[in-house]
Amino acid sequence: MSDYLIGDIQGCFDSLQALLKKIKFSTDKDRLFFLGDVVNRGDKSLTTLRFIKDLGDNAKMVLGNHDFHLLACSLGGLKPNSKDTFVDILKAEDRHLLIDFLLQQPLVIKHKEVLLVHAGIPPSWGENTVFKQSSIVEQHLQSNDVGAFINNMYDNRPYTWSNDLNEMDACRYTINACMRMRFCKADDTLEFDHKMNYDAAPEGFKAWFLHDNRVLKETDIFFGHWSTLSKVGQTHVYPMDQGCAWGGRLSVIRLEDRQNFSVNC
Ligand SMILES: [Mn+2]
Known part of the structure; x- marks a missing residue:
């Protein structure tokens, strides 16, 4: 039994299949953990999402900003923009x-430490x-409103975290931090304009x-979202x-031996 953690697929179903072939993925013994942004930008968002859903207990995922954007277009009355490929x-x-x-998926997963x-x-x-705030967001995603x-x-907004934020502000900060953050200040202040390397x-x-x-x-953290990041040379950061x-x-x-596999896209 192996657990595999997979970066942003963004609807690139063919690349995902090539990668699964490379690792000889088997639903009998392996589990896949997707690090969010499973849809959008690539050409097969629908096929990708159906595939992940149909994996059932063999797959888990956290929500990314593109997944959330799809939810906003489906449920929040937002219109897809010209770059969105999840129509x-x-x-x-x-x-x-x-x-x-998607609404059942968490913002953060803890698995084997x-x-x-x-x-x-x-x-x-x-x-x-982390888990207090993410579970409040998850409860709202699973509610009738x-x-x-x-x-x-x-x-x-709000750009900075504080324990005194009201519930909606705390949820917005949590979503922005867990799904969109790249740079921040030591005091937790977020910014969203810079997308290049660290x-x-x-x-x-x-x-x-x-x-x-x-x-x-000191905790190993695996994340996606930041494609322009080059070798960070930082322990516990993946x-x-x-x-x-x-x-x-x-x-x-x-996960067991931290071995990397990858395919060209
Ligand atoms: Mn992202």
Whole structure:
């Protein structure tokens, strides 16, 4: 039995299949953990999402910003933009089942002492805060007012975390941190404009995983989202998005021995 952690697929179903062939994936003995952004930008979002859903107990995933954007377009009344390639899902016969499946997915997974998240975890957050805040968001995603909730989540504010935030502000910060963050300040302040490598941080900011005061710096964290990140040379930090949707690579890491496998996209 092996557990494989897979970076952002973004609808690149053919690359995913090539990768699964390479690792000789078997539903009898293996489990796949997807690090979010399973849809959008690639050409087979619908096929990809159906495939992951149909894997049942053989697959788990965390939500990424593109997955969340699909939810907003399906439930929150947002219109897909010209770059979005998941319109096939919105028109599919089984769209309700697929959207319901996404709504059941967590923001963060703890599995065998490692954490899986799409973007990152703010410096001041320990595990208690991570799971307290993410579970509040997950409860809203599984509630009857999910459309209104998602509409209310589409904003960059509040930029900074505080224990005193009201529930909706705390949810918005949690979603933005776990699904969108790249750079932040040591005091948890987020920013969303910079997308290049960690050495191109805006003034006063660092990659979220480079802050010395980070509570979870001894915990192995696997994440996607940041395709422009080159070797970070940081222990306990595993960036897994190698830009499959941009002609890069799709990669997977086998948890037990930390071996990497990848395919060209
Ligand atoms: Mn992303």
